[in-house]
Amino acid sequence: xxxxxxxxxxxxxxxxxDRYGTGRxxxxxxxxxxxxxxxxxxxxxxxxxxxxxxSASRYAKKSRExxxxxxxxxxxxSFGADVLVLWESSRGSRRAGEWVDLLDLLADRGVRVLVVTxxxxxxxxxxxxxxxxxxDAVDSEYESAKxxxxxxxxxxxxxxxxxxxxxxxxxxxxIYDSETRRLVRIEPHPEQAPVVREVFRRALAGxxxxxxxxxxxxxxxxxxRPQQFKTPRTIIGWKSSSVKQLLSSEAYTxxxxxxxxxxxTEAAWPALVSRDDWDALQIINANRVSFGxxxxxxAKRLLVGIAQCxxxxxxxxxxxxxxxSKKLDAEGMAIPRxxxxxxxCQGLPGLAGFHVAMKQDHLDHAISELIIARLSRPDFLVVxxxxxxxxxxxxxxxxxxxxxxxxxxxxxxxxxxxxRDLALxxxxxxxxxxxxxxxxxxxERLAGLDSQVHDxxxxxxxREAWGxxxxxxxxxxxxxxxRIRVKRVPNEMKGHRGINLDRIEVVWK
Numbered sequence: 001x002x003x004x005x006x007x008x009x010x011x012x013x014x015x016x017x018d019r020y021g022t023g024r025x026x027x028x029x030x031x032x033x034x035x036x037x038x039x040x041x042x043x044x045x046x047x048x049x050x051x052x053x054x055s056a057s058r059y060a061k062k063s064r065e066x067x068x069x070x071x072x073x074x075x076x077x078s079f080g081a082d083v084l085v086l087w088e089s090s091r092g093s094r095r096a097g098e099w100v101d102l103l104d105l106l107a108d109r110g111v112r113v114l115v116v117t118x119x120x121x122x123x124x125x126x127x128x129x130x131x132x133x134x135x136d137a138v139d140s141e142y143e144s145a146k147x148x149x150x151x152x153x154x155x156x157x158x159x160x161x162x163x164x165x166x167x168x169x170x171x172x173x174x175i176y177d178s179e180t181r182r183l184v185r186i187e188p189h190p191e192q193a194p195v196v197r198e199v200f201r202r203a204l205a206g207x208x209x210x211x212x213x214x215x216x217x218x219x220x221x222x223x224x225r226p227q228q229f230k231t232p233r234t235i236i237g238w239k240s241s242s243v244k245q246l247l248s249s250e251a252y253t254x255x256x257x258x259x260x261x262x263x264x265t266e267a268a269w270p271a272l273v274s275r276d277d278w279d280a281l282q283i284i285n286a287n288r289v290s291f292g293x294x295x296x297x298x299a300k301r302l303l304v305g306i307a308q309c310x311x312x313x314x315x316x317x318x319x320x321x322x323x324x325s326k327k328l329d330a331e332g333m334a335i336p337r338x339x340x341x342x343x344x345c346q347g348l349p350g351l352a353g354f355h356v357a358m359k360q361d362h363l364d365h366a367i368s369e370l371i372i373a374r375l376s377r378p379d380f381l382v383v384x385x386x387x388x389x390x391x392x393x394x395x396x397x398x399x400x401x402x403x404x405x406x407x408x409x410x411x412x413x414x415x416x417x418x419x420r421d422l423a424l425x426x427x428x429x430x431x432x433x434x435x436x437x438x439x440x441x442x443x444e445r446l447a448g449l450d451s452q453v454h455d456x457x458x459x460x461x462x463r464e465a466w467g468x469x470x471x472x473x474x475x476x477x478x479x480x481x482x483r484i485r486v487k488r489v490p491n492e493m494k495g496h497r498g499i500n501l502d503r504i505e506v507v508w509k
Contacts (some may be wrong), residue, residue: 009037009114010045010081012070012179015052026050029087029116036116038084045081065508072377074105083109088117089136099137103130134181154478169251170224172269186269192394195221196252203247210349216243217350237312237348247285248434282430299475301341302364306478309345310487310505311355343486356486357438362499363486368474370506372424372466373479375457398443405436453477476505483507 009032013026016426030048051066073079084106106113107124113133114121122129168174173189176182196215202212216238224242254271299305300318307316322337329335341360374380409432416425452473459465466474478484485505 007040007082008080009033009042009085010048010079011085012049012066013087014050014064019026026052032087032116033085036114036119042485044081044085058145067379068379070103071105071379074102074109074111075378077109079109079111083112083114083121085114085116087115088509089115089133089324096137103133104338109155119225149189169249169269171252171272188270188272193272196246199243199246200252200273200277200281203243204277206284209243209247212243213238213240214349237351239313239348248279248438250278250434277342279427279430283426284448285434299471301343302471302474302478303343303360303367303484306475307343307363307484307486309347309356310485310503312345312348312351313485314346314348316324316356316486317346318342319344319434321357321509345486356488356503358486358503363504366499366501366504367478367484367506368466369481371477372463374481375453375466375507380457381454395443398439400499402436402439402443405432405439408432453480483509 011030013029013033015029016023047376049070050068051064059071070079070084083486105111105125107130110125112121112123122133124133125131138191141340172190173192174186179182197336200214201214202215203209213416221238223238224246252271252273253275254269261335303316304318305315308314309316318341320339321342322339326337327335342362343360345355346358347355409429412425412428416422452469456462456465456469456477469477483506487503487505489500489503
């Protein structure tokens with residue numbers, strides 16, 4: 001690369017998968033980027049755009065906040081640099097359409113692109129440079145599509161053969177050849193398999209998910225799937241939702257599942273639960289009353305049952321707290337202290353104590369401001385529209401699957417009535433209802449944003465529109481847009497007054 005006048009460079013860093021939350025790959029990209037910029041005698045902007053654990057392909061499930069901010073800054077003329085630095089072109093995007101939009105904005109603002117692995121400074125206003133960058137985008141999108149197709153074919157082939165694919169199933173262990181590292185067999189885990197059988201036994205006896213989670217935590221049994229977190233967690237335990245998830249896995253009957261359906265009745269692992277017990281449990285679960293988070297119609301505070309503890313992932317409730325230290329009047333009587341409301345971690349079943357607390361006013365204000373800022377962005381509806389378009393086909397298939405299951409059950413009801421065979425109806429409902437619920441849950445995860453979100457984002461004043469919503473409507477929008485965790489107060493911040501935004505961890509959906 002040739003030396004030019006002193007340029008200000010600003011980098012965009014991204015890694016598709018960050019299993020351990022270390023951010024190592026972006027840090028390595030940054031080191032190479034700084035070396036290239038320094039070698040040319042240019043300066044690096046202090047604030048990079050960054051997306052950890054974010055795919056840039058059309059198969060991505062998470063939004064890229066760093067990339068969206070980059071596009072917004074270019075649009076608004078607040079990029080603040082002469083050069084956009086990418087370690088390699090695919091770090092920017094693996095979607096050709098997105099690349100075109102980026103290059104158009106860069107050209108309009110006169111911003112050049114430094115691709116470090118190319119050792120080349122490109123000018124999007126130059127036709128030849130633009131063609132080179134677009135060719136990279138097409139190649140990246142093609143490679144991403146090929147990889148996705150190959151993985152889907154491999155997963156389906158393994159499923160049809162009853163072979164394992166993906167994460168470990170709790171209760172089993174995999175035995176590998178010591179030399180080739182190929183999978184030899186899957187067998188019951190000596191410690192976990194008895195836990196699975198006991199969880200099913202307790203559920204069949206009518207115990208609630210919460211009671212089972214409490215027993216697991218009090219017994220000191222490690223959680224179903226230990227996770228890696230970006231911040232240390234002092235206590236990770238079982239929750240009612242993780243118990244429900246375990247009990248919903250039909251794979252424990254020795255069948256191979258694929259996309260919520262039985263792909264093979266001869267799995268490569270032995271059953272831990274009999275088919276009769278599984279069918280009986282589905283009838284119990286179908287009639288089980290779920291006492292989860294407070295329903296929006298009963299909640300009196302914005303984030304009760306929505307915000308989670310950053311230490312143990314438990315939902316946060318609302319509790320009164322007293323302000324200041326206890327004081328006495330002239331006669332030695334205690335002066336009533338001022339009280340305020342706080343969101344407080346409620347802990348996990350069977351595990352005492354709470355880990356974090358934050359004033360209700362502080363957390364409500366911070367989350368409301370984040371939502372208002374996000375919905376006020378000019379590109380919000382455009383990005384959402386593209387994401388919804390990408391999942392439209394799968395949503396149509398899921399609706400058809402649900403309708404097919406429901407029609408089948410209706411036909412069975414008619415037949416059962418004609419033959420007076422209620423056992424047939426109960427058997428089919430126990431088998432089919434879990435499939436309907438699984439498809440509905442998947443459909444909910446893929447569903448487009450609430451229509452009210454679209455209405456507010458399109459309002460003249462987002463702030464005014466948000467303020468006019470009823471609490472129930474605001475809660476529904478918060479749920480549809482984000483996941484919220486509240487972290488502990490670091491030692492250096494104890495005694496801090498006012499809102500501490502660093503304690504609030506938001507993941508946009």
